[in-house]
Amino acid sequence: MTDKGLSTHLFRSGESRDWFQPLPGEQIAMRVESQHTNGAFSLTEIIVAPQSGPPLHIHHDADEVLYVLEGIGDFICGSERFRTGPGGFAAIPRGKPHAFRNFETTPLRMVVLLTPGGFEQFMPAMKGRPTADIPQLALEFGMEIVGPPIDAPLAD
Numbered sequence: 778m779t780d781k782g783l784s785t786h787l788f789r790s791g792e793s794r795d796w797f798q799p800l801p802g803e804q805i806a807m808r809v810e811s812q813h814t815n816g817a818f819s820l821t822e823i824i825v826a827p828q829s830g831p832p833l834h835i836h837h838d839a840d841e842v843l844y845v846l847e848g849i850g851d852f853i854c855g856s857e858r859f860r861t862g863p864g865g866f867a868a869i870p871r872g873k874p875h876a877f878r879n880f881e882t883t884p885l886r887m888v889v890l891l892t893p894g895g896f897e898q899f900m901p902a903m904k905g906r907p908t909a910d911i912p913q914l915a916l917e918f919g920m921e922i923v924g925p926p927i928d929a930p931l932a933d
Contacts, residue, residue, distance in 0.1 A: 799903035800911070802829025807901075811894020819894035825850070825885040830878030833924030834915065839891045841869045843877065848885035851931045852877045860931045874923050880930035896920065 796806045802825060809820040825848075833853065843852075844866040851860050852867045854875045861867070869875045879885035891897065899918040903911065912922045 796824075797901070797904055799900040800831070801908065802826040803831075805900045807897060808888070810897055814894055816893050816895065818890055818892040819897035821889045821897055821900070822846075823887050823889055825877070825879040825887070827879055827882050827884065830926050831876055832922050832926050833874050833876040835874050835921045835923055836869075836871050836891070836896060836919060837921065838871060838919040839893060839896050840871050841867075841875075842890045843867045843869070844888045844890075846886045846888060848879060848883055849881050850877045850885045850887070851880055851927055853927055858931050876924070876927050878927040878930075 796804050798804055804824040804826075806822045807819075808822055809818070811817070811819045830850075843850075845861055845863055847863055849860060849862045850865075852858070852875070854867055854869050855873050859867075867875070867877070877885075896918050899915065899920065902914060902918070906914070915922055
């Protein structure tokens, strides 16, 4: 019988974290890549600098959950707009336009789960490339840029 489930991938507290900056204002650490889950999901940790966040976009082939660990984030998902802090999350079904932004003065730290996995490889593919490459490269990973970043904080 072959194991078609998760492969062993352990990350212990205190081990070095391989952080990198794929886009201005975002630090990413890959925690579980789709290669470790037979493509089922990926898990990344992201730190979003103040006044940063991605443009409005759609994942055409993946569902996404963003769980806030530290800081406060403003989120748009379709027609819904909300603000949340530690313990809050956004569950975004594939095909739904969404964005998040950090309007605070401290970093926003989140864990991001995408299922199925594969999109996480967009981040390392962006390293060292100009931001003008984002829209075309995103399409190669099933994501479409459909609008600008969130432009103003949401009211509490």
